[in-house]
Amino acid sequence: MNANQAEGPSSDPDTYVSVDQACQRFGISRRSFYRWLALPETGLARVVVRVPPPAGRIRVPVRRFERWLHGGV
DSSP states (O other): OOTTSOSSSOOSOOOEEOHHHHHHHHTOOHHHHHHHHHOGGGOGGGTSEEESTTTSEEEEEHHHHHHHHTTOO
């Protein structure tokens, strides 16, 4: 790490991927992803983005999804 960089969350924008790409990257099935998305108590619907809203294609912000998987969102 560069001495001028602060530790902590990056200021870089998050990378958005498709559901297929997120499932492949994190080793989960599409079925599990959509099951989690359908259950309000999981909070996954607050993590993903639909383009265009409200019913468009789902885009998954990689860092936020990873934090969600680890219980941090």
